[in-house]
Amino acid sequence: MKIKLSIKPLVIALSLIGAGNALADITIGVSVSATGSAAVLGGPQKNTTELLPTSIGGEKIIWIVLDEATDPTAAAKNASKLINENKVDLLIAGSITPNVMAAAGAAAESKTPLIALAPNPADGEKFKWTFTMPQGIGLMAEGILEHAKAHNVKTLAFIGYHPDAYGEVWIKALQANVAKYGITFGPIEGFARTDTSVTGQVVKIISAKPDAVIVVASGAPAAMPHSALTERGYKGQIYQTHGAPSPAFLKIGGKNVEGGIIVAGPLIEWDQLPDSHPSKKVGGEYAKLYEAKFGAGSLSSFGGHMWDAWQIASRAIPVAKKKAKPGTAEFRAALRDAIESEKEVAGVHGVFNMSPTNHNGHDARGRVLLQVQNGAFKVISK
Amino acid sequence: MDSSVALVLAQDGITNGAIYALLSLALVLVFAVTRVIFIPQGEFVAYGALSMAAINAGFLPPTMWLVVTLGIAVAIVDSVAALREEAAARLPMIIFKNAVLPILALVVVRYLPLKSLAYPLQVAIALAFVVPLGPQIYRLAFQPVAEATVLLLLIVSVAVHFVLVGLGLYFFGAEGGRTPAFTDGGITLGATYIQFQTLWIVGIAAALIAGLALFFERSIYGKALRATAINRTGARLMGISADLAGKLCFTLAALVGAFSGILIAPITTIYYDTGFLIGLKGFVGAIIGGLASYPLAAAGAILVGLLESYSSFYASAYKEVIVFTLIIPVLLWQSLTKHHVEDEDEH
Numbered sequence: 001m002k003i004k005l006s007i008k009p010l011v012i013a014l015s016l017i018g019a020g021n022a023l024a025d026i027t028i029g030v031s032v033s034a035t036g037s038a039a040v041l042g043g044p045q046k047n048t049t050e051l052l053p054t055s056i057g058g059e060k061i062i063w064i065v066l067d068e069a070t071d072p073t074a075a076a077k078n079a080s081k082l083i084n085e086n087k088v089d090l091l092i093a094g095s096i097t098p099n100v101m102a103a104a105g106a107a108a109e110s111k112t113p114l115i116a117l118a119p120n121p122a123d124g125e126k127f128k129w130t131f132t133m134p135q136g137i138g139l140m141a142e143g144i145l146e147h148a149k150a151h152n153v154k155t156l157a158f159i160g161y162h163p164d165a166y167g168e169v170w171i172k173a174l175q176a177n178v179a180k181y182g183i184t185f186g187p188i189e190g191f192a193r194t195d196t197s198v199t200g201q202v203v204k205i206i207s208a209k210p211d212a213v214i215v216v217a218s219g220a221p222a223a224m225p226h227s228a229l230t231e232r233g234y235k236g237q238i239y240q241t242h243g244a245p246s247p248a249f250l251k252i253g254g255k256n257v258e259g260g261i262i263v264a265g266p267l268i269e270w271d272q273l274p275d276s277h278p279s280k281k282v283g284g285e286y287a288k289l290y291e292a293k294f295g296a297g298s299l300s301s302f303g304g305h306m307w308d309a310w311q312i313a314s315r316a317i318p319v320a321k322k323k324a325k326p327g328t329a330e331f332r333a334a335l336r337d338a339i340e341s342e343k344e345v346a347g348v349h350g351v352f353n354m355s356p357t358n359h360n361g362h363d364a365r366g367r368v369l370l371q372v373q374n375g376a377f378k379v380i381s382k
Numbered sequence: 383m384d385s386s387v388a389l390v391l392a393q394d395g396i397t398n399g400a401i402y403a404l405l406s407l408a409l410v411l412v413f414a415v416t417r418v419i420f421i422p423q424g425e426f427v428a429y430g431a432l433s434m435a436a437i438n439a440g441f442l443p444p445t446m447w448l449v450v451t452l453g454i455a456v457a458i459v460d461s462v463a464a465l466r467e468e469a470a471a472r473l474p475m476i477i478f479k480n481a482v483l484p485i486l487a488l489v490v491v492r493y494l495p496l497k498s499l500a501y502p503l504q505v506a507i508a509l510a511f512v513v514p515l516g517p518q519i520y521r522l523a524f525q526p527v528a529e530a531t532v533l534l535l536l537i538v539s540v541a542v543h544f545v546l547v548g549l550g551l552y553f554f555g556a557e558g559g560r561t562p563a564f565t566d567g568g569i570t571l572g573a574t575y576i577q578f579q580t581l582w583i584v585g586i587a588a589a590l591i592a593g594l595a596l597f598f599e600r601s602i603y604g605k606a607l608r609a610t611a612i613n614r615t616g617a618r619l620m621g622i623s624a625d626l627a628g629k630l631c632f633t634l635a636a637l638v639g640a641f642s643g644i645l646i647a648p649i650t651t652i653y654y655d656t657g658f659l660i661g662l663k664g665f666v667g668a669i670i671g672g673l674a675s676y677p678l679a680a681a682g683a684i685l686v687g688l689l690e691s692y693s694s695f696y697a698s699a700y701k702e703v704i705v706f707t708l709i710i711p712v713l714l715w716q717s718l719t720k721h722h723v724e725d726e727d728e729h
Contacts, residue, residue, distance in 0.1 A: 035548075037655060039556035162699050190699040194659050196401075196650040199394035200694030200701075203387050220558045220651055248557040252651050 025060045026089050026317060026326045029082030031103065032117065032306070033095035036070025037193060040219045040246065042095035044290075044303030045117055051289050052310050057318050059326070064088065068099050075099035079106035089326050090317075090335060092309045094118050095302070097165040104130045111329060113336040115309040117302075119169060131312065131339050131359045133305040135242065135265060135349060135366040141173040143263040143367045144214060144239050149181040151237065153211040156183050159201055159225045160216025162190030166243060170216040186210075193221045202228040212236050218243035223253030230256040237261060245370060245377055246300060253372075262370045262377070265349035267304040269370060272379040278346040278365060282311065286348050301349075308347035312354075315342055389574045391691045397580045397649070398663075399687020400587035401427075404642045405664025406671065406679040407594060408635040413673045414611035415631040417532050418524055421539045424661020425546040426512060426639025428654055431647035432550070433640075434508040435559030440497030443511040444553035450484045452518040457481040459522065484514065501564065509640055516636025517629040524632075525625055543658070550654035558651035561644075583645045590638065591680060607631055663690070663705065670712050672720070682712075 030049055033042030049065050064086050068075040075094060082088045083106055091107050091114045094100030100120040107114035108125040115131050116122070122130040148156060156178065161167035171188060178185045187208050189201035202225060205213060213236060215225050222244035229238060240249075240262040249257065266273055270283030286307045287299050316338035324330035340359070345352040350366025370377040405423055412420040433443040457480035464472045491507060499507075523542050527534060568577040598604040609617040610627040618624055642660075643652060663686050670682025686705055693704040 035551060037556075037653075039551065043556065188699075190701070191694070192659075192702065194653060194656045196646060196652075196656065196660065197394055197398055197691070198694070200391055200691050200696075201698045203390050204695050204698075207387060219556075220653075224651060252558060252560055 025062050026056065027062045027064065027086055028090045028092060028313070029078075029086055029088035030063060030065040030306075031068045031075055031078035031082065031091070031093040031099075032065070033070040033099065034067040038070040038096045038218075040248070040300070041118075041302040042068070042070070044294075044298075044300040045095060045306040047294055048286075048290065048303040048306035051286075051293065051307075053314075056314060057321070059317075059321070068093070068095070070096060070099070072098040072102040076102035076106065079103040083107070083110045083112050087327060088112065089332055090115065090313055092117065092306065092313075094120070097121075097169070100130070100132075101126075111336075112332050113339060115312060115339075117305045117309065121169070127359060129336060131354065133308045133312075133347075133349070135362045136360050137169045137173040138177065139362055139364070140242055140263045140367055141170065141177055143364075143369060144241075144261075145174075145177055145181040145183065147261060147369060148183060148212055148237070148239070151212075153183060153237065155208075155210040155212075156185055157187055157189070157205045157208060157210035157213045158185065158216065159189040159191065159198065159205060159213060160241075161193065161218075162188065162216075164190075164192070166218065167216050170214075170241065174214070191217075191225060193217070195224070198225045198228050201225065202232055202234075205229070206232055206234050210236060212239060214239040214241070216241050216243070219246050220248040220252040223249050223257055226260055227253055227256035239263070242301065242367075247297060250372070250375055250377075254375075257372050258375070260372045261380070262372070263367055264370050264377075265301050265304065265366060266368050267348040268299070268301050269368070269377050269379050270348070273368070278351050279348055282307075282346050283348040304348040308349055308352070311345055311347045312339055312342060312352060315345060386574060387695070389572075391695055392688065393574060393576060393580060395688035395691030396684060397583050397687070398690060399684035400584045401642045401646055401660065402664045402667050402683035402686050403680040404587050404590060404638050405661055406667035406683040407591065407676055408638040409661075409665055409668040410671060410673055410676055410679045411594075411607070411611075411631050412635050413668070415607055416520075416524065416528065416535070416628045418535045418539055419532070419665075419673075420635060421536075421543040421658075421661065422519070422546050423635060423639050423664065424657030424659065425543065425550060426516070426636050426657065427643035427646070427660050428550055428554075428652055428657035429512045429515070429546075430508060430640030430643030431561070431652035431656075432554040432559045432643075432654065433512050434505065434644045434647055435561050435652075436554070437496050437499075437504045437508050438561050442491060442496070443508060445515065446484070446488050446491070446511045448549060448553070449511050449514050449518070450481075450488055452515065452522065453480045453484040456518055456521045487511075505644055508644060509637065512640040513633060513636045516632040516634075520628050520632035525628060528624060528628060547655050547658065550657075554654045556654070558653040558656070559647065560651045561647040563648040577649070579648050583649075586641075586645060590641070594634075594638075595676075603630055663687075666705065666709050669709055672716055 032045040034046040046065060049063055054061050066078040068078050079093060082091060091112050093103040094116045095118060097118045097120050100116040100118050103114055104122045104126040108129045114129055117133055119134050119137050120132060174185055189205055191198045191201055213229060215222055222240055226238055238260045240260055242264040245262050245264050245268050266279040267283050270280055270287055273280040290299050316335055319338035320331055320334035323334040340354050340356060342354045350362050352361035354361045369380050371380045409420055409423055412418050429445055433445055436443050457477050460476045461473055464476060519542060523538055563579040564582045565578040568575055598608055606622045607627055609622055664683055666686050667683025668679045671679030690701060690705050693701045
């Protein structure tokens with residue numbers, strides 16, 4: 001009993017010292033899908049955190065990186081752990097849409113700013129605290145529709161992840177916009193990432209004779225319907241979304257994806273961008289750092305969103321620090337306000353102009369059209 | 383839908399159905415002999431396909447380290463068991479079979495020009511480094527609890543599934559693999575074009591099924607497996623080792639799974655986690671056969687393949703819903719028509 005009493009003040013003192021230190025540091029919680037089916041997305045995002053600085057303006061940054069394993073339940077758990085146990089000042093989370101939605105709830109409830117790494121339909125209070133790095137689907141969809149209209153496409157068929165969050169947002173974005181471009185949309189066919197065959201869907205699309213087909217899927221699985229269409233003799237234009245471009249897509253697709261047109265962020269082929277493009281410089285910096293550490297050819301579009309998250313955060317943190325001390329609710333609120341007022345921030349995926357009504361901030365500079373030519377992605381203008 | 387579309391879909395359904403049929407047979411076999419509902423069956427498909435893709439690209443099959451590690455683990459477990467029974471004379475054989483042999487194989491394969499080997503040899507190497515996982519997993523995960531309830535075995539099975547999927551990501555990465563066709567090209571029959579690979583799949587699946595039937599009818603090991611399936615205690619009284627039967631049927635299941643993977647790898651991209659869904663569809667087939675009848679399971683699996691193919695044409699968004707909903711009327715029918723046996727009464 002005696003010993004216990006004498007130790008107690010010491011323990012309290014020590015923990016106070018510890019707490020004092022922790023308060024001055026900036027804690028950033030990251031939750032990405034380093035494993036599971038979205039590992040292709042989350043892996044490069046996790047890698048990118050290793051390239052990010054550990055201090056800013058003399059202040060230490062504590063990075064806490066967790067794996068959400070492509071599982072919304074794990075994503076929700078990670079978010080609440082980072083917020084409640086680690087008291088993070090900023091959350092960067094969600095390699096896939098459902099995981100962003102899982103984190104956005106926790107972020108809004110605790111009033112913690114969240115930088116999302118996947119497109120998402122966050123609204124209301126959730127929208128207030130969520131900032132989204134990837135280009136909105138609407139922006140990307142218009143890129144494809146513009147090209148389709150310029151090439152006299154009147155009917156556009158869809159094959160993609162459906163039912164699935166990524167497929168659904170694309171279907172909605174296309175349905176909302178096709179009329180403007182004088183295009184009829186359909187039939188809409190679905191498949192899943194692990195399907196071993198898309199014959200039924202492809203046969204149905206070909207018998208409907210659309211002028212063009214859009215494939216909405218990610219990575220190598222996006223090559224499967226594309227190849228099946230080509231193999232069955234489909235001659236129309238095949239479009240792919242920014243989920244597709246990756247070395248695996250080219251490897252699996254081979255000759256069958258030749259000529260396919262992909263709407264994508266500017267990062268993947270940053271060296272082909274004109275010098276005037278704002279993403280060329282920052283894209284080049286990131287690409288060189290990443291490939292130096294993880295090997296040539298390892299660069300992926302998805303890791304770029306993490307880099308952009310840092311471009312946004314590194315500008316907002318000094319602004320917020322003038323108003324409040326890191327680790328407090330006031331700092332988190334100030335950080336949110338600072339992010340919301342950022343203008344003309346050049347990222348690897350275009351330029352961000354945030355506003356109270358636009359938490360994505362991309363414009364047409366955030367998309368380029370790529371075409372598969374001789375087994376490589378080439379930037380095309382029109 | 384005109385007849386040519388119907389034919390294309392039928393061809394697609396039968397191709398996938400043939401793979402599901404092989405898996406459903408393996409599932410029925412494993413369940414009949416060991417009462418294990420073998421959830422990881424699909425993982426062998428992915429392991430087989432991706433090992434083949436690795437070898438084809440000139441890399442060593444990544445599973446070999448797992449085979450060696452598990453081999454050493456089995457050698458240790460078996461040695462301890464042998465020492466307890468005071469049968470030290472068996473030790474050299476145990477160590478050679480389980481630990482030395484895989485290491486020797488590994489050394490040999492290291493020096494082979496994998497990429498330029500003939501296709502059948504590549505297949506043999508892929509199988510050599512995936513199939514041993516079957517008996518190894520049985521020895522380490524299932525044999526110690528062989529007498530437990532079906533539910534406990536199922537839970538162990540689920541655990542093994544998760545371990546194998548995780549290891550699959552580690553071994554093969556998140557990117558999928560694809561291999562060249564056994565024979566390129568195809569033939570045009572009437573209005574439909576049939577890839578040679580499709581013929582290979584259906585042909586080899588049929589041959590494997592016939593081979594399995596012969597094995598169970600004619601060979602002494604096949605008869606031992608059948609005896610164990612009919613009555614475990616009775617078979618043991620006749621001198622049939624339950625452990626041997628277990629290992630043997632897991633070997634067969636791994637072989638069938640890995641070979642299925644090698645068969646479909648040329649027509650589709652396989653990912654480290656593709657196997658689970660393929661295995662589940664084989665399972666639906668096996669359920670249609672009441673987890674007991676081989677011909678019914680195979681027919682059920684073909685039905686699953688066809689249903690999947692036609693529903694992907696008519697209502698692609700609901701394809702999986704349609705396929706897996708099939709299980710409900712089948713289960714209803716079986717529970718109404720068959721006498722219900724409690725797990726605990728089976729011993």
